[in-house]
Amino acid sequence: MLNINTSLCKGCSYCIKFCPKKILEMGTERNKHGHFFPYITNESDCIACAMCATICPEGAIEISKEETNNG
């Protein structure tokens, strides 16, 4: 699960540049601080490599293991 805390994002686009699957794109909405933030285009393609989370200067991206409770 890829989770972007949009209120922390400052729109630097590092995550978009380094995503190997190219599933992040910059949105057109702004957060409460006035920054654009990215959105996930196709989460099922995410390989949870955490490149985006590693390079995010604000720690706005969190990666968790996919829930398997529902089988």
Added chain:
Amino acid sequence: MAEYKRPESLKKTPSGFCPGCMHSLATKLIAEVIGEMGQANNCVHIVPVGCSTLNLAYWQGDLLGAAHGRAPAVATGFKRSNPDRLVFAYQGDGDLAAIGLAEIMGAANRGENFTVIFFNNQTYGMTGGQMAPTTLIGQKTTTTRNGRDAETTGYPMKMCELISTLEAPAFVARYALNTPKGCKDAKKAIRKAFEIQMAGKGFTFIELLGNCPTNWGLSPLKTLEYMESNTIPYFVPGVYKDKYKDEVK
């Protein structure tokens, strides 16, 4: 599959740094290491003057403010009186390589048992982008309008190389934060430096190459390219000194 959680040593608010600034990236990496080592309640962050001062409002944990450039002197006093605490100074290049040059060289030469993390973005960020001792030849700043000229202002100062010539320091290394790999390598080095410190083995120095989108006048993405083609060829990343290579993993 990797898991990633925002480190607990950071407050749950955005940092005070500009968009794309690697100061917040460096702070985040340090916070990750502190969290992984279980030292969140034992570490003391020495905050000098400069953009790094913004950590006063961002770092969750013990902080100690120092005068401009004097973080290694304050860290010396604190660490000597509290040898069990994990002490690190986080300094910018104007703070460490210009104003605090005497303090850093003194502390390194004495082999004080703490860690200095040196954030090198080749400019004075907080005061408006003036030339720092580390500014590259030809790099434009507000005080070198036509680019830094070696004839009048000398050459960019290589702190890792300087400090590694001293006898006492235990671990001296430099990493660039412009790629995820650079960040991971930097994190490993920070951890190693902290472990050397906690083992009481002496002075450790980590230089992190970063950017300053605001004062370089570039977008965050363009700064990554600038670093790749200008900063990294001059300030070559790598381990410059490792006294206990075989002893500390």
